[in-house]
Amino acid sequence: MSTRLRAGAALDATRAEGRAALVAYLPVGFPRVEDSIEAGRALIDAGADLIELGLPYSDPVMDGPVIQQAATAALAAGARSRDVITAVEALAGRGAAICVMSYYNPILAYGPDAFARDLAGAGGAGLITPDLIPDEAGEWIAASDAHGVDRIFLVAPSSPRDRLEAVAVASTGFVYAASTMGVTGTRTSVSGAAEGLVERTRVAGAAHVCVGLGVSTAEQAAEVGAYADGVIVGSAFVRALAEAPDAATGRRDAAAIARELRAGIDGARRERA
Template sequence: MTNSALGPALHPAPAAGAGAVERRLRARRDTGRGLLMPYVTGGITPGWTDYLRAFAAAGADAIEVGLPFSDPTLDGVTIQQAGDTALARGASTRRILADLSGMPALGVPLVASTYYNLVLHEGPEAFCAALRRAGVGGLIVPDLPVHEADELEGAAAAAGIELSLLASPATPQPRLAEISRRSRGFVYAVSLMGTTGERTALAASAAELTERIRRVTDRPVLLGFGISTPDQAREARRHADGVVVGAAVMRRVLDGAGPDDLRAFLTTLRQALDQECDRPR
């Protein structure tokens, strides 16, 4: 494990009871907009928060900020490299949250993502309170199974943090219903069985998974793992409410792309999602 301590301390929920992340995503979805949530590894470069501004300028509906961990079991090579780079620079949860605290408001919800080891290191209550103080509204913990989520779920709710759970193509329908019911903000649909990473085509399993999720909830559904191009984003939008784009963003950052380059790339995804929404049905 590599990180430092934090600073001081089967039915859909009605939209009226939703938190700020979910209310925003629902409102945008309900206008017909395809949702875009790009990812950045916190601390990846000295001025890494400039990427957040670029994402917002490109039309992101929410932004996922990765808190790097030294053993990222669900991440592919690109995100692993990004995490290693950030950790080598001295990135830590404390420093990343301090960077976020010092930013002017973006007007776009921030969703942190990390592994449960880092949550346990501080304790769920302290961890979630630190996220809230930094202006983070949501949390994704990819290695936390729903049947072990009670403690973090309670701590997140008490701190006003929306905990979004993951569903995969292998998730049985009863568990899928529980994941959908207990998720807050959105349901994170994992398009395939495997790790994150760029791919040449959207997995065929994505359509079936999102259809199964829609049977049990009207909460926003974001599809991730392997969405790398405008065409893939457009296809994903035919099934889900929107997309999470991580490895394709971080590959560009690792190759030296600056905020303006990422804004241009994400603008192509934004346009693809908007074009799909404008298609006659």
């Protein structure tokens, strides 16, 4: 079994360093499975503390156009659920916690217990399920408990106190705070509701809260990194891979973005201190 770093341990480590974590999202299989694995390695080497590996899905209702197009291309190229486990195993043990992000239908098709078993065996930290709420997650909660993998649920600015409390209780590793309502994608600014959402989620009992949806620049990363435990970035990396003339150039461009984002995060915490 690969060396396993849990999400909470990774976030504890970055907190001890006085900074937020850089959480990088990549869709597995874009443009090919090995390319996505190499991109993950490049992002870890460039400063990513956690990697979210997206399981390509045919109906990604929460994803913006950049990630939708990448997922469609990955599926067309033959990427399947098992490839995500292969990618987890390839990236585990490099110093970053490796999570999977997936809509729940592919997990149901795989079998929740089998997925939790294989994810743990590959060295994965846990699973982020954007369309699954704790009330309907009994089978996944049991499977994740049985195999010791994190289950990460989402909250949004519209989430009432009882929803925040339910998510905080059910989640392990961290809570994913969507900074705005709507689909993923880069934005010119991060929603002003994000900081309040992080605070409300902590008050509701969450040990770690990471913010995603919209972060794409060093300035935005610094802004979010000043109050969140982790800064989640996806579309900026995927766009770099998509727009590059070849996979090697795409990896270099994505790694450069990661270094810029880490510099923003690190600078924000130094200034705050």
